[in-house]
Amino acid sequence: MSLVPVLLTADLEGGVRLLTLNRPKSNAFNLELMQAVSAAVKDAERDAGVRALVLRGAGPVFSAGLDFEAMARAQAQGGQEFDEFYQSIGQVFIDLWTCPKPTVAAVTGHAIAAGFFAMLACDFRYVIEGSGRYGMNELAFGGGFSKIVIELGRYRLQRHMAPMIQGTELIGWQEGLRTGCFNASHSSEEALLAAATVQAKKIGAMPQAAYAHVKAQLVAPYVDLALADADENRRRSAAIFSDEESLRAMTLQMAQVLKVPARTS
DSSP: OOSSOSEEEEEEGGGEEEEEEOOTTTTOBOHHHHHHHHHHHHHHHHOTTOOEEEEEESTTEEEOOBOHHHHHHHHHHOHHHHHHHHHHHHHHHHHHHHOSSOEEEEEOSEEETHHHHHHHTSSEEEEESSSOOEEOOGGGGTOOOOHHHHHHHHHHHGGGHHHHHHHOOOBOHHHHHHTTSOSEEESSHHHHHHHHHHHHHHHHTSOHHHHHHHHHHHHHHHHHHHHTOOHHHHHHHHHHHHOHHHHHHHHHHHHHHHTSOOOOO
16 A cells, blocks of 8 residues: 555535546556546545546656556466456446546546556546657557457547557557547646536536436447456456566566666566
């Protein structure tokens, strides 16, 4: 358990709850952060005072993806520890994606791999104009994809999904707007958060039952396919994340993104 909360929560005007990923310097998802986000979403669903959620990253990065070192430790422990880590990856995306209340991502910088999918799981996605990189580059370093993220990507990106996932190239904010990754862009972090909050407040003021019903109908075909993931496909996906070659490549990739020395043994 971290001494500093990995997820910060603040209640804003209009029933907007702000969730801030807080694992400097990359806001990478470890088990604690994944479970914290899932718990916060469920808590917001139960809280009648919360009308909408805004999700952002602390600092200049939204999220660089999974914490590969934490995943490697879970894999080394094996058994229940790795199963819990792997299952939590899909669960956090499902919880964000199916939240009946409006969700808005304020993307403050890099959103890569798991960070990209966490952003895609939000109903509305606003991005800062800058040098941030976005996308699904897991295939380039041996990472696999669960059925959940495949269906989430198909739902959100439609025809752009296959070229992005198979091409592995990260894109900038302008290409992200063109392909539907983002709804709008803003020139500063202050303007970004303000716009995301205004949107959350606006959509959150709508009658909740109607919004929740329409959202559920929109996502249902894709969510149903995602949750019907066959045991064999789950096993193969998990095996990729526990493969030694893939884990070494993932660790090197994280080091490259963060510009720090990598430990590969």
